[in-house]
Amino acid sequence: MKIVHAMLLAFKRFFQSRILRKLLTTPTSAFGIFLLVAFAVIAILAPVLCPPRYVGHPYMIPRDSFAYEPQAPSAEHPLGTTTGQYDLYYGIVWGTRTAFRVGFVVTFFAGIIGIVIGTIAAFYGRIVEEIIMRIVDIFMTMPFLVAAMVLVSILGSGLDKVMIALIAFGWMGYARLIRGEIKGIKALEYITAARALGAGDLRLILRHILPNAIYPVFVMATMQIGAMVLTAAALSFLGLGAEPGYADWGQLISYARNWMIGSAGNSSAYWYTVIFPGVTIVLFGLAWNLVGDGFRDIMDPRMQGSR
Amino acid sequence: MLSYIIRRLLLLPIVMVGVSLLIFAMVQMLGPYKRLALYVDENVLAHMQPGMWDELVELYGLDRPMFVQYWEWLKGVFRGTLGYSKTAQMPVLRALGKYLPATAELALLSIIPVVVLAIRLGVFSAVHQNGIGDQVTRVVAITGWSIPTFVMGLTLLLVFYGMLGIFPPGRMSVWTIPILRGREFIHYTGMNTVDGLLNGNWRITVDALSHLVLPVITLAYISWALILRVMRSSMLETLRQDYITTARAKGVKERVVIKKHAKRNAMIPVVTLAGMTVAGLLGGVVITETIFNYPGLGRFAANAAIQLDVSAVLGFAMFNALLMVGANLVVDVLYALIDPRIRLE
Secondary structure (H helix, E strand, C coil), X not given: CXXXXXXXXXXXXXXXXXXXXXHHHXXXXXXXXXXXXHHHXXXXXXXXXXXXXXXXXXXXXCECCCCCCCCCCCXXXXXXXXXXXXXXXXXXXXXXXXXXXXXXXXXXXXXXXXXXXXXXXXXXXHHHHHHHHHHHHHHHHCCHHHHHHHHHHHXXXXXXXXXXXXXXXXXXXXXXXXXHHHHHHHCCHHHHHHHHCCCCHHHHHHHHHHHHHCHHHHHHHHHHHHHHHHHHHHHHHCXXXXXXXXXXXXXXXXXXXXXXXCECXXXXXXXXXXXXXXXHHHHHHHHHHHHHHHHHHHHCHHHCCCC | CHHHHHHHHHHHHHHHHHHHHHHHHHHHCCCHHHHHHHHCCHXXXXXXXXXXXXXXXXXXXXXXXXXXXXXXXXXXXXXXXXCEECCCCEEHHHHHHHHHXXXXXXXXXXXXXXXXXXXXXXXXXXXXXXXXXXXXXXXXXXXXXXXXXXXXXXXXXXXXHHHHCCCCCCCCXXXXXXXXXXXXXXXXXXXXXXXXXXXXXXXXXXHHHHHHXXXXXXXXXXXXXXXXXXXHHHHHHHHCCHHHHHHXXXXXXXXXXXXXXXXXXXXXXXXXXXXXXXXXHHCCCHHHHHHCCCCCHHHHHHHHHHCCCHHHHHHHHHHHHHHXXXXXXXXXXXXXXXXXXXXXX
């Protein structure tokens, strides 16, 4: 609970700060924010834009028939259909919700785990830190995608298993980052002062150290949200992700795999099966990258004056 | 320096044990019967008496505590065997050796032009900051690291293979198979581009290259974008250092200032990144190889992971760990060699 309080404190400071203003005035990050807002609006308005056909299962993409061949964009299917007659428009709109959910959940939990582990390591130092950092090293040496695939193969397919796998192998960056930050802050005087006034360990961490150490973690988290969605899409593409028919961008692209060479005589006949989900994924990743980049450029004091 | 290297090398077995133990632990989450199914064919199992399953579980030691099982596997590793891979239908070590040259070919072709180009453009971008060349380069670079590999790979495949019919997926065309398997063709390196030339058969080389173009572009674009970004920001930071101003004040020509003073110092983080990128590429890129159906380590590992070919996954993870730790070590040593201010402790 107190951790959440510390994070909310940091959020509040952020929105009142000049950082947000600077983000909005730099063209690249402003564009990123615009894209994010657009995606958020689409996600929120999903039930309005595409009323779900199967009551209680809004994420199941409606299909008109079971025909194998994708249909080109038309009046009733604005973006066309992909193999199995899944409506692309529906899939992309509801896929936005899936993307945000995957991104936020994975980043949040991976972040919490990483922050806790990194803080413990940095705060208690010496042998505890050594052991923890060795464990972090071991996790970092694991081939990420292969390890995630093994875990999903063991746990069974489904988007929630994919999220578990991504969290299990995605927390290390945060741990390292916050450990570095805290080690720097630990040496500062106000920490010694708080100690002298009798602050206990937990209070010291939550009230003094974390709110200051957490900024770079936010930057990393912003970039990671996009990256995690992309990785989840990659896993879906490889067949390990959501169940068939679930509104997930990666799955939409995996459906396009057989249709890239087009039909006989017209090799770009099924361009829409690849391009629509593909462009959506790229824009999503681009948006988070731009915002995270802008964030980092602003917060890095050495970069000021050179932009 | 030497003691530092030795100390780092001592960490290697710990990391490798850690990595393999982690994977082992994951697989242990399946019960003994499911793990039995990983080794014995399912049809055979289905026709057995149920009592026989328990006998098999006991025979293979699948119900013994995890660490005992792990120790058995580890003993095998010390004896030089990594087990048998059911996806590759050959011992794991041999499978790794079989797929490594293909991946190495891909990695080398992807990284060398990339590093050269990225460094050049990074320096150029930083020197002419916010100029038109810089803006264009940065836009191209940002798209580079925003496009996920599989989208880029698929789009390239769609355009070049789907629409234009050139640059097919896979590693070699069908007509090369009898030549490559024939007795006259000597596989010096296992890399078809090189071997083609060494055997005097340039057609093989051209064919290999035509299959490599798209995967190389996919990998190269993304690596290039990342290296360029680091080079540029590092160069920008270096150019603001005091010694650069001093050099200029001394009257040193701008070109010499950039090439001799700034660039060398700015290269340091790039060396780190380039080193890790090479290691990552050599470890096999799962997605790119899967999309282009390229028979390298990445695709082998992906198939093994999906089919839970435990020995293969363990073997691959160990190889990967070796690569990562080795690359980290090389990069750190290079760091210390390039920058005399850095003391390895």
